[in-house]
Amino acid sequence: MILDSKIPEGPLAEKWSKHKFNLKLVNPANKRKYTVIVIGTGLAGASAAASLAELGYNVKAFCFQDSPRRAHSIAAQGGVNAAKNYRNDGDSVYRLFYDTIKGGDYRAREANVYRLAEVSVDIIDQCVAQGVPFAREYGGLLDNRSFGGAQVSRTFYARGQTGQQLLLGAYSALNRQINEGKVKMYNRHEMLDIVKVDGKAQGVITRNLITGEIESHAGHAVLLCTGGYGNVFYLSTNAMGSNTTAIWRAHKKGAFFGNPCYTQIHPTCIPVSGDHQSKLTLMSESLRNDGRVWVPKTREMAEKVRKGQLKAADIKEEDRDYFLERKYPSFGNLVPRDVASRNAKEAFDDGRGVGSSGKAVYLDFADAIKRLGKHAVEAKYGNLFDMYYQITDENPYEMPMRIYPAVHYTMGGLWVDYNLQTTVPGLYALGECNFSDHGANRLGASALMQGLADGYFVIPYTLGDYLATIGPKPVDDKHPAFAEAKKGVEETVNKLLALNGTKTVDEYHRELGNIMWEYCGMARNEAGLTKAIGLIQELKADFWKNAKVLGVNEEFNMSLEKAHRVIDFIELGELMVRDALNRAESCGGHFREESQTEEGEAKRNDDEFAYVAAWEYKGDNVPQELHKEHLVYENVKLTQRSYK
Amino acid sequence: MNLTLKVWRQKNANDKGGFVTYKADSISQDMSFLEMLDVVNEGLTKKGEDPIHFDHDCREGICGMCSLYINGRPHGPKRAITTCQLHMRSFKDGETITIEPWRATAFPVIKDLAVDRSAFDRIQQAGGYVSVNTGGIPDANEIPIPKTIADEAFNSATCIQCGACVAACKNASASLFVSAKISQLALLPQGQPERYRRVQAMVAQMDAEGFGSCTNTGACEIECPKEISLTNINRMRRDYFNAKFFKEEEID
Numbered sequence A: 001m002i003l004d005s006k007i008p009e010g011p012l013a014e015k016w017s018k019h020k021f022n023l024k025l026v027n028p029a030n031k032r033k034y035t036v037i038v039i040g041t042g043l044a045g046a047s048a049a050a051s052l053a054e055l056g057y058n059v060k061a062f063c064f065q066d067s068p069r070r071a072h073s074i075a076a077q078g079g080v081n082a083a084k085n086y087r088n089d090g091d092s093v094y095r096l097f098y099d100t101i102k103g104g105d106y107r108a109r110e111a112n113v114y115r116l117a118e119v120s121v122d123i124i125d126q127c128v129a130q131g132v133p134f135a136r137e138y139g140g141l142l143d144n145r146s147f148g149g150a151q152v153s154r155t156f157y158a159r160g161q162t163g164q165q166l167l168l169g170a171y172s173a174l175n176r177q178i179n180e181g182k183v184k185m186y187n188r189h190e191m192l193d194i195v196k197v198d199g200k201a202q203g204v205i206t207r208n209l210i211t212g213e214i215e216s217h218a219g220h221a222v223l224l225c226t227g228g229y230g231n232v233f234y235l236s237t238n239a240m241g242s243n244t245t246a247i248w249r250a251h252k253k254g255a256f257f258g259n260p261c262y263t264q265i266h267p268t269c270i271p272v273s274g275d276h277q278s279k280l281t282l283m284s285e286s287l288r289n290d291g292r293v294w295v296p297k298t299r300e301m302a303e304k305v306r307k308g309q310l311k312a313a314d315i316k317e318e319d320r321d322y323f324l325e326r327k328y329p330s331f332g333n334l335v336p337r338d339v340a341s342r343n344a345k346e347a348f349d350d351g352r353g354v355g356s357s358g359k360a361v362y363l364d365f366a367d368a369i370k371r372l373g374k375h376a377v378e379a380k381y382g383n384l385f386d387m388y389y390q391i392t393d394e395n396p397y398e399m400p401m402r403i404y405p406a407v408h409y410t411m412g413g414l415w416v417d418y419n420l421q422t423t424v425p426g427l428y429a430l431g432e433c434n435f436s437d438h439g440a441n442r443l444g445a446s447a448l449m450q451g452l453a454d455g456y457f458v459i460p461y462t463l464g465d466y467l468a469t470i471g472p473k474p475v476d477d478k479h480p481a482f483a484e485a486k487k488g489v490e491e492t493v494n495k496l497l498a499l500n501g502t503k504t505v506d507e508y509h510r511e512l513g514n515i516m517w518e519y520c521g522m523a524r525n526e527a528g529l530t531k532a533i534g535l536i537q538e539l540k541a542d543f544w545k546n547a548k549v550l551g552v553n554e555e556f557n558m559s560l561e562k563a564h565r566v567i568d569f570i571e572l573g574e575l576m577v578r579d580a581l582n583r584a585e586s587c588g589g590h591f592r593e594e595s596q597t598e599e600g601e602a603k604r605n606d607d608e609f610a611y612v613a614a615w616e617y618k619g620d621n622v623p624q625e626l627h628k629e630h631l632v633y634e635n636v637k638l639t640q641r642s643y644k
Numbered sequence B: 001m002n003l004t005l006k007v008w009r010q011k012n013a014n015d016k017g018g019f020v021t022y023k024a025d026s027i028s029q030d031m032s033f034l035e036m037l038d039v040v041n042e043g044l045t046k047k048g049e050d051p052i053h054f055d056h057d058c059r060e061g062i063c064g065m066c067s068l069y070i071n072g073r074p075h076g077p078k079r080a081i082t083t084c085q086l087h088m089r090s091f092k093d094g095e096t097i098t099i100e101p102w103r104a105t106a107f108p109v110i111k112d113l114a115v116d117r118s119a120f121d122r123i124q125q126a127g128g129y130v131s132v133n134t135g136g137i138p139d140a141n142e143i144p145i146p147k148t149i150a151d152e153a154f155n156s157a158t159c160i161q162c163g164a165c166v167a168a169c170k171n172a173s174a175s176l177f178v179s180a181k182i183s184q185l186a187l188l189p190q191g192q193p194e195r196y197r198r199v200q201a202m203v204a205q206m207d208a209e210g211f212g213s214c215t216n217t218g219a220c221e222i223e224c225p226k227e228i229s230l231t232n233i234n235r236m237r238r239d240y241f242n243a244k245f246f247k248e249e250e251i252d
């Protein structure tokens, strides 16, 4: 199969407008004859479901939480980018495009990224109209800040709860459509398979998480908007329920998986406190605007800090190493996430980490408090400081925060073309669960932008083209393909419930996480990755022998829910490792130790690896087949990233 | 720390339910309350006993999915946090901790500690929005909003829809939750066109869901993890009476 990215012809800045014009439209009177299934109600799913319903389509939307508003988009703190240039500081659509391509280390598609930058401005207008209370200045206009490595202030925010406010906006639009009867909402439902009829996606199989009922739902198209798969590492900043099940099962039904190994490790998270740790908490990266990152200059001093013999405040200015400011004078503490994370790891590897485990570096606000006053710092970061205090019992107004990198975002996901369609016709992927737009590394405040761009402004156009092409023939869940898919799901359920070994599902998940973090985390190498494949295969075999899953299907059953998610994470883990092994270059969040510059910075290899790795499923326990989508750069020149 | 837990167990909505006592031993002070329950659940699972079901997701105080009535208080003993943000250092070694679900007619128990809060969604669906479609929107900066108003609207908008206000209220009233959404939109210029329609629709749905009436006790404000203030309820009442006496609009 040849991958066709369907990138429109023509100059970059005109591609999207031209494409929109060329796309087929669905006759308004016919729209109500179509049903669209939307899995997930985060920014991508809620915005898509609401916008499609407004156009007149019937929508069935699903989420596994008890309310669509609880999707993990709710947890995004820092902000959302848009090329509004309200600051007059030189921002433009082109600059946002350029920054995103460069930030993604030249592994994203130009056309997609340009479109993203282009529609970013509409997102802010849309959200404000819905009543999203963004931060404002005294003059009543919107405030901005600079965020995560950007040299212009293009980030819109709502205190430290931007994701919450944006999601509530999309949720309110969704509610309006539910009220009007255009969206039927299924809470506490988990999608466990897609259904294909004549090669096209025409439905899903779900499990009602309360009653256990396995249900069939038919539709003319299926949109997966199911978020990131960072929980493959067990510990991450994702929510406990975040999973890969929907996209993984779609992958097994023919959707290629793009760049699975691209993972973002976020530099500013609260360090692990013990084995009981169930998830990690992110401290927004906006903190790096005013906080300064440092560790003690010497190992001896760091050792004393770890033993509690020395306090941060007692370390003199000249004994501190502000390593980001030292190594990257022009970007300082605002270097991109991958660079900041790797440097924190280096400090730890060098024996200069702080905190009892040594797996932490300081993020210090003393200077900011001196410069701006405590009140101003509180106004900007108050809720983050409170959150930190709750978790660690330490007051960041008085002592520096301790932070350490944690898995945060997955740039990889289902491969999609310019229309956001996967390799299965009628199956689309939006938001974090697709691979598009961010290349090998995502810039801060760009995921919210992408989720909303996909849902509000891209899919309403591109989906119409597909629907117009297939025509409004009724779809029916009585087709034998549904019974077959349903049977497959039931068999998996029964196989899981039959497991009566000695180890809990969580134990397997934790073990998988350890393997992934150790061998496929911040730094990767051939030997480690090769070893990891073996370890994961053993883990999988062991799971199907020794795991313990309790209860019956026909009840609210946490144990079964987790088991479904963990079997998929195990299989995905293996593919991630294979992808990381294949990509023998460093790029963005993917750092191969074999490929670095003399100064120890990531070294890309554009001659061999300027492509998207799209993996095709070939069957149980058979390695996936690699397909390459070569990336063509017509507008930007590929350079080695430098933040010096 | 070693603790004794008295946990409400109830197989499903039809089961009568009752307390079961568990030991939670070797608990670290740094664990969150839910991590402590994870440890207990791991132990139960190993023994082949059904783990204690509770709702949770983000575990950072923002999704509103966690609940739990701990020692007689929604979200436990500390103010302005959710259960998932509560840490074991807030308890004493040897303590007995009683854990119950939210109790309210409008929030039926699903299993153990998990309850059905879909009534809240239905109230929002009745009118908790500004009726704008996607696209064709004027530039965001065409609507200047005084910072103080925007900040106040934001304060109301931080409600996480957890339901602690209902659980705390002796009447199981949902007024704090409902008024927070109404206030947010009533404060902002974008919310004006539908202001009076909205308040009537949402209050009507709140009553239809079987929540009790507000008698100004103020327990909700004290227990609300996001410190949503009673002022919101006053605003909702003002708008409601205004709507009913002076501006009644048809609501369908």
Ligand SMILES: Cc1cc2nc3c(=O)[nH]c(=O)nc-3n(C[C@H](O)[C@H](O)[C@H](O)COP(=O)(O)OP(=O)(O)OC[C@H]3O[C@@H](n4cnc5c(N)ncnc54)[C@H](O)[C@@H]3O)c2cc1C
Binding pocket: A039, A040, A041, A042, A043, A044, A045, A062, A063, A064, A065, A068, A070, A071, A072, A073, A074, A075, A076, A077, A078, A079, A080, A081, A162, A163, A189, A190, A191, A192, A225, A226, A227, A228, A237, A238, A239, A242, A243, A245, A246, A282, A408, A409, A430, A431, A432, A433, A444, A445, A446, A447, A448, A449, A451
């Ligand atoms: C702590 C944190 C902070 C962040 N801060 C920022 C920020 O400041 N700026 C920024 O731009 N980005 C940020 N991000 C990233 C950004 O929030 C996410 O990438 C984005 O919100 C994902 O949105 P989504 O709609 O794709 O998925 P989500 O919001 O994760 O939604 C997934 C949806 O899919 C549903 N679902 C999943 N699996 C299934 C299934 N099998 N069956 C049925 N339903 C299913 C869920 O119920 C949910 O509704 C942050 C991320 C985290 C974790």
Ligand code: SF4
Binding pocket: B158, B159, B160, B161, B162, B163, B164, B165, B166, B176, B177, B180, B223, B224, B225, B226, B227, B228
């Ligand atoms: S008002 Fe407070 S207690 Fe009530 S639902 Fe909202 S956040 Fe929870």
Ligand code: FES
Binding pocket: B055, B056, B057, B058, B059, B060, B061, B062, B063, B064, B065, B066, B082, B083, B084, B085
């Ligand atoms: S689990 Fe999300 S608020 Fe507690």
